[in-house]
Amino acid sequence: DAKTTQPNSMESNEEEPVHLPCNHSTISGTDYIHWYRQLPSQGPEYVIHGLTSNVNNRMASLAIAEDRKSSTLILHRATLRDAAVYYCILGAAGNKLTFGGGTRVLVKP
Amino acid sequence: DTEVTQTPKHLVMGMTNKKSLKCEQHMGHRAMYWYKQKAKKPPELMFVYSYEKLSINESVPSRFSPECPNSSLLNLHLHALQPEDSALYLCASSPYGGPGPQHFGDGTRLSIL
Secondary structure (H helix, E strand, C coil), X not given: CCCCECCCXXXXXXXXXXXXXXXXXXXXXXXXXXXXEEXXXXXXXXXXXXXXXXXXXXXXXEEECCCCCEEEEEECCCCHHHXXXXXEEEEXXXXXXXXXXXXXXXXXC | CCCEEEECCEEXXXXXXXXXXXXXXXXXXCEEEEEEECCCCXXXXXXXXXXXEEEEECCCCCCEEEEEEECCEEEEEEECCCHHHCEEEEEEEECCCCXXXXXXXXXXXXXXX
């Protein structure tokens, strides 16, 4: 399974944007890039996914590098409820998700 | 509130017990998943069911036995577990077995005495 590399943790101030990087240099042509987050004491929550083009939804934006070897999840205005572990995952065939270590995001008021 | 319901929320069992974890969804999803998550670690995929058939088994020990009686229900039967099997067991579903969003339940926290 292709691997992803993320920083262990990031801090942000409330109402400021958060840019979460993810490196995936061994990505294959058919791998989708997924982002999930996990709040304390909850199951993971889908955030966004994409293949080649940048994607936007109500939760976040996903910026994918032209060579697809990296991507960035953008939370436009962080709130205290966005404090969570954010996972960048490459989705192989059959929607098999292999979670990496994730980035723990701390939002300061 | 989650649309994937897992019961029980907590389970304590001895190594000789037999118990089952249950997962239910009513979103019409045709793919369902079991994950295991140890403390402070990411979730690890165990099994995938697609259209009620087992499509992926990630070399899980036979003391874990999955079952998908119908498209809305997924069970995980447990027998002769070891203390190291103590973990959070997460169920997820997705519309089909393709690259779409998975919806997770909040898990069953299992402790093996």
